[in-house]
Amino acid sequence: xxxxxxSVRELSFGDAIKEAIAQEMRRDPRVVLMGEDVxxxxxxxxxxxxxxxxxxxxxxxxxxxxxxxxxxxxxxAAMAGMRPIIDIMxxxxxxxxxxxxxxxxxxxxxxSGGKWKVPMVFRCTMGATRRSxxxxxxxxxxxxxxxPGLKVIVPSTPYDAKGLFKAAVRxxxxxxxxxxxxxxRKVKGPVPEDDYVIPLGxxxxxxxxxxxxxxxxxxxxxxxxxxxxxxxxxxxDVEVVDPRTMWPLDEKTLIESVKKTSRCIVMDExxxxxxxxxxxxxxxxxxxxxxxxxxxxxxxxMHVPIPFSPSLEDTTVPSDKDVVKLAQQLxxxx
Amino acid sequence: MLSEAELDVKRHEGLRxxxxxxxTSKSADLTIGTERLMHMYRQMVAIRLFEERVxxxxxxxxxxxxxxxxxxxxxxxxxxCEALRNDDYVTSTHRGHGHCLAKGASPDRMFAELLGKEAGxxxxxxxxxxxxxxxxxxxxxxAIVGGSAGIATGAAYAAKYLKTGQVAVCFxxxxxxxxxxxxxxxxxxxxxxxxxxxxxxxxxxxxYTHFSESTAGxxxxxxxxxxxxxxxxxxxNVREVFTTASELIDRARKGEGPAFLQCITYRYHGHHVGDxxxxxxxxxxxxxxxxxxxxxITLHGEWMMANKVATREQLDAVQADLIKEMDAAMEWAxxxxxxxxxxxxxxxxx
Numbered sequence: 209x210x211x212x213x214x215s216v217r218e219l220s221f222g223d224a225i226k227e228a229i230a231q232e233m234r235r236d237p238r239v240v241l242m243g244e245d246v247x248x249x250x251x252x253x254x255x256x257x258x259x260x261x262x263x264x265x266x267x268x269x270x271x272x273x274x275x276x277x278x279x280x281x282x283x284x285a286a287m288a289g290m291r292p293i294i295d296i297m298x299x300x301x302x303x304x305x306x307x308x309x310x311x312x313x314x315x316x317x318x319x320s321g322g323k324w325k326v327p328m329v330f331r332c333t334m335g336a337t338r339r340s341x342x343x344x345x346x347x348x349x350x351x352x353x354x355x356p357g358l359k360v361i362v363p364s365t366p367y368d369a370k371g372l373f374k375a376a377v378r379x380x381x382x383x384x385x386x387x388x389x390x391x392x393r394k395v396k397g398p399v400p401e402d403d404y405v406i407p408l409g410x411x412x413x414x415x416x417x418x419x420x421x422x423x424x425x426x427x428x429x430x431x432x433x434x435x436x437x438x439x440x441x442x443x444x445d446v447e448v449v450d451p452r453t454m455w456p457l458d459e460k461t462l463i464e465s466v467k468k469t470s471r472c473i474v475m476d477e478x479x480x481x482x483x484x485x486x487x488x489x490x491x492x493x494x495x496x497x498x499x500x501x502x503x504x505x506x507x508x509x510m511h512v513p514i515p516f517s518p519s520l521e522d523t524t525v526p527s528d529k530d531v532v533k534l535a536q537q538l539x540x541x542x
Numbered sequence: 543m544l545s546e547a548e549l550d551v552k553r554h555e556g557l558r559x560x561x562x563x564x565x566t567s568k569s570a571d572l573t574i575g576t577e578r579l580m581h582m583y584r585q586m587v588a589i590r591l592f593e594e595r596v597x598x599x600x601x602x603x604x605x606x607x608x609x610x611x612x613x614x615x616x617x618x619x620x621x622x623c624e625a626l627r628n629d630d631y632v633t634s635t636h637r638g639h640g641h642c643l644a645k646g647a648s649p650d651r652m653f654a655e656l657l658g659k660e661a662g663x664x665x666x667x668x669x670x671x672x673x674x675x676x677x678x679x680x681x682x683x684x685a686i687v688g689g690s691a692g693i694a695t696g697a698a699y700a701a702k703y704l705k706t707g708q709v710a711v712c713f714x715x716x717x718x719x720x721x722x723x724x725x726x727x728x729x730x731x732x733x734x735x736x737x738x739x740x741x742x743x744x745x746x747x748x749x750y751t752h753f754s755e756s757t758a759g760x761x762x763x764x765x766x767x768x769x770x771x772x773x774x775x776x777x778x779n780v781r782e783v784f785t786t787a788s789e790l791i792d793r794a795r796k797g798e799g800p801a802f803l804q805c806i807t808y809r810y811h812g813h814h815v816g817d818x819x820x821x822x823x824x825x826x827x828x829x830x831x832x833x834x835x836x837x838x839i840t841l842h843g844e845w846m847m848a849n850k851v852a853t854r855e856q857l858d859a860v861q862a863d864l865i866k867e868m869d870a871a872m873e874w875a876x877x878x879x880x881x882x883x884x885x886x887x888x889x890x891x892x
Contacts, residue, residue, distance in 0.1 A: 240703070272729060272733070274729065274730065276722070276726055277695075277723065277726025277727055277729065280692010280693060280695065280726075280727060281692055281695050281696035281699050281727075282692075283692055283693050284681065284692060284693035284694060284696020284699065284710075285696040287681055287693065287696070287697060288631065288681075288696065288701065288704075289700055289704055290703065292696075308692055308723075311686050311689060312684075312689060312692070312693060317889055317890070317891070317892050319664060319668040319682065320663075320664050320667075320668060320672070320682060321665035321666075321667050321668065321889060322665070322888065322889035322892070323663075323664070324674055324676060324682065327892075356890050357890055357891070359891075380892035381891050
């Protein structure tokens with residue numbers, strides 16, 4: 209736990225990530241960050257503003273608009289002794305780097321019989337409701353989660369974002385971190401100044417409850433917590449569990465929670481079909497089957513390309529009201 | 543679309559080019575030194591003998607899967623790797639056995655990997671198309687065409703950042719000229735003056751299609767457009783490959799930037815060992831012409847004899863020794879065990 213109250217500040221989600229990167233770069237000169245407009249511009253989201261002043265343009269590196277190209281450089285540099293952070297502005301652009309991430313980074317350790325390592329971080333964004341339309345709004349964290357060899361991180365709070373990001377930089381494997389872009393400024397929380405690391409593969413119970421478990425990821429953790437408050441009013445006591453990493457996955461904590469509550473909703477901003485929520489739902493269905501009083505259900509993004517118009521876009525993402533409605537059905541309370 | 547007659551002319555361009563540039567032997571090549579000249583000869587013969595045995599293992603149904611033979615292209619890997627330090631990096635291709643051997647891989651563990659054995663370079667997890675070996679700077683053969691261009695450029699970036707003085711060579715076939723990643727890496731390498739050599743082994747055929755049917759314009763001018771130093775040379779002349787590579791590698795090591803080296807060559811065998819009936823995409827006369835007129839091992843051997851670097855007896859002895867070594871390596875690999883099935887989940891994560 210924290211030693212002194214003064215070491216903890218309230219930081220935004222974006223500032224927590226910046227602090228994680230700065231601390232890791234101070235600790236290890238092999239850490240560099242490269243991407244489009246990451247230096248003076250501080251990324252399009254202004255999350256990295258100021259880093260170039262401390263670390264210089266040799267370590268905060270502006271690249272051409274060439275995602276596959278600099279991702280490939282990241283893979284080779286990681287193999288050759290560095291620990292690069294590759295900045296992919298929008299998670300939607302994973303489409304462009306798929307070969308470097310999936311066929312190269314993820315497989316090199318295995319294909320080489322464990323001889324080469326690829327210690328690198330791909331950082332990218334996810335999340336809708338920013339009026340950015342179909343090519344800048346997707347939550348594609350299911351994709352790398354499908355691939356053996358990758359670790360996938362989806363933090364929901366500033367505290368988690370800092371500790372998990374630092375763990376990713378220190379990990380000897382390619383890690384993909386999905387930062388929710390609405391959370392950058394909107395989500396604030398206590399973050400110690402200290403150099404702390406959260407191990408990958410440990411879920412966190414964000415709220416304890418006894419009637420129903422909501423397993424929620426990324427932005428949906430905040431929505432689940434808001435929904436849990438509304439549920440209080442109808443007498444439903446909600447437990448919210450955040451797996452924090454898609455892989456490695458802390459199956460035990462998820463299953464134990466569902467065994468306790470006997471009901472489960474999985475919430476995820478990615479698509480439901482063949483998605484993260486399908487996998488998480490299966491894990492608890494299998495692991496807690498004999499304890500379940502209701503089918504495991506899901507709240508996910510609608511299966512549509514994310515539309516532009518606010519009236520359309522907002523309907524595609526689950527809300528706190530959806531949580532109450534579904535929880536009431538499952539708990540048979542109205 | 544090109545007419546058949548135009549295609550025929552294009553098909554023979556590589557051959558004519560090679561005839562022009564190496565018609566006369568350069569006595570300046572003697573400055574390479576006897577030891578290197580003999581070593582390159584030995585390495586080329588080693589690759590040839592290795593690959594012949596790979597073909598044999600395939601036809602005897604002893605090898606799981608397929609393999610893509612490097613026979614005919616040996617001078618490129620040997621000339622370039624002769625100019626590299628042991629700790630310099632290479633990335634290789636699906637047709638990669640030659641690069642791995644030339645960079646210093648040991649044939650017994652190569653055979654073992656091709657046969658899927660535990661003793662192989664990758665414990666049987668990689669196979670023919672993924673041989674990798676940190677001890678010899680081999681970042682790995684890559685089965686995605688053009689897929690290693692980023693890895694080589696990234697290794698060069700690390701060498702520059704960490705000030706190690708290493709150089710990276712990215713081997714790729716002319717088939718990779720159709721892949722976008724290559725041009726992103728050419729741009730980044732030139733922009734950041736990275737110590738990487740892009741070596742295009744132009745054997746004339748993208749799988750079963752002549753490259754003139756897939757490649758617009760002039761290959762070297764693609765590098766020129768990035769302001770990158772480029773050379774096109776006879777890939778059947780190991781001395782020319784070595785001399786040119788040495789120049790480009792030294793320059794890169796000094797921080798003067800990357801280079802694009804196109805080597806004109808020919809693949810004697812099919813795209814892979816099972817590609818036997820090839821007449822529908824290339825004439826037998828063309829194959830025969832390269833084998834008899836442009837063979838890199840024969841040409842180098844004859845040159846060494848003509849220039850009194852080696853005698854016929856010495857060259858025969860090199861071959862005889864290597865035959866014994868390769869047979870022993872192959873038999874060792876055949877006899878060595880497969881990995882235990884329990885190993886399947888090892889090495890996914892470091």
